[in-house]
Amino acid sequence: MPKQPDPARRSERSRQAILDAARELVSEVGFAKLSIEAIAARAGVGKQTIYRWWRSKGAVVFDAFLALSEGGEGMALPDTGDIEADLRLVMRATVAEFADPAFEAPIRALNMEIINDPDLAAQYREKLAGPVDEAKKARLRSAQRAGQIAADADLDLALELLYAPLYQRWLLRTGPLTPEYADALVDLTLKALRPPV
Amino acid sequence: MPKQPDPARRSERSRQAILDAARELVSEVGFAKLSIEAIAARAGVGKQTIYRWWRSKGAVVFDAFLALSEGGEGMALPDTGDIEADLRLVMRATVAEFADPAFEAPIRALNMEIINDPDLAAQYREKLAGPVDEAKKARLRSAQRAGQIAADADLDLALELLYAPLYQRWLLRTGPLTPEYADALVDLTLKALRPPV
Missing domain, CATH: 1.10.10.60 (Homeodomain-like)
Structure with missing residues (x-):
């Protein structure tokens, strides 16, 4: 009509x-x-x-970013069968993103909103962080099946070990964000998650 | 006069x-x-x-907290010779502190100021976080001498592994802050830092 x-x-x-x-x-x-x-x-x-x-x-900007990443549902991490190589690739890219001055203002603004507003934080987790975390955990599960990560590893905790140091270092500006740092986080996390011999 | x-x-x-x-x-x-x-x-x-x-x-409140912890220079972590037991004790206390509703408002306020103001963040590191981190690293060094932690471990990174997950979980309210969580962080960090056999 x-x-x-x-x-x-x-x-x-x-x-x-x-x-x-x-x-x-x-x-x-x-x-x-x-x-x-x-x-x-x-x-x-x-x-x-x-x-x-x-x-x-803050809420408008949050939705603006959300709209950008919609359709990211089908996202998946690389899976070459080598968990160390795949995580290094992903973490180097993530560290580079955090180190990029163009991302600094909007991402910090978004984080302020989330830290201050539990409702927005819940929305953020449900719509943005959650699906991304699921994709990361799917890759870790595949590594568990391949015997590269302990079968009983807590994968939420595994993601915290891998990403929280980077997040804190960026948020508090406590150290350099370099490819070497990305590699070190991958090495330590995989050592922590290694299956018993 | x-x-x-x-x-x-x-x-x-x-x-x-x-x-x-x-x-x-x-x-x-x-x-x-x-x-x-x-x-x-x-x-x-x-x-x-x-x-x-x-x-x-924010700056007044920051200084008010700073004044409280002055004289904390001589602070030291427990050292019974058992790094796992000592870290569990310290991390359980730290997790309980973050979980305490009485600390929530002022600590979150302090963090907002630090995240938003690089000068304040530098002051915070120099006067508050720095000395505390040194005390923690002294305990890790003692564990290195005892052969409980790899001699070449990066101790700044070790502190990030141990504390950043807790900080992020508290800041973003992404999970429970329990004694079990404290223990899990200690276990994983010590596994990541274990000396080569």
Whole structure:
């Protein structure tokens, strides 16, 4: 019935324009200088439209990132059969991402929101971190089947060993983020998870 | 010369009163509801006196905690000769501290400040985290001499393995903080650091 205006479709267009504007602006001016006014102006909507759907600029930026990674459901880690080589590849890429100044402002802003807001943290875990963690655990499970990791290893704890040191080092700026650091984390984690001989 | 007023001494008294007030109030009302006005009123000084020395309430609270732990220079970890037992004791206590609701608001507030302000983070490392880390590393060095930890282990990385998972789990509220969790972190870290047979 194309004669009628379609409020749902118009609404979805506005929502998309707001998310695009938020993503562009956070990259251009950084999170601290980002304002709801600027997002509204760039998206061609009123401020009240934004506040109808989101309660803070942090929440808008969060959804903007979320929209980016949608469709990442089918994500999988490389599986060449060599868990050490595969994890080194993944961890070197992750460390490089954290060390990239372009990611610094938005990722730190996102983390502030998550650390301060338990509801947002739960959403983040469900929609973003959770599916990614599942993909990582699938790779570790394959290594368990190959006898490269202890069969009774707690895989949630394994992910914490591998990623939490990097996260803390980046968050608190306590040390260099280098390929050697990525390799060291992989080596120590695999040693900790090694099956009994 | 007690006849003269002593501005340095009066100044030190005000500083101490402000820090005491900040520490009391953050425990009573939490960091979010804490105001510079309330600290000034409780300490019996003007707001401008606080702003002369500190640029934000976060900075005052930071110094208040710092003052608490001064004299912690001589701190040492237990050393019974059994690194596993000693680390379990220390990690169980640390996990319990993080799980204590009384610590939640001020420690989270302190972390927000540190994560957002690289200068404060550097101060925190130098005055608080640094000396504590040195004490922990001294205990690990003693374990290295006893052949319980690989002689070439990177002790900064060892501390990250042991503490970063706990820090991340607390910060992002991603899992329970239990004695079993403390034990698991000790077990995995010691396995990762084990000397070659």
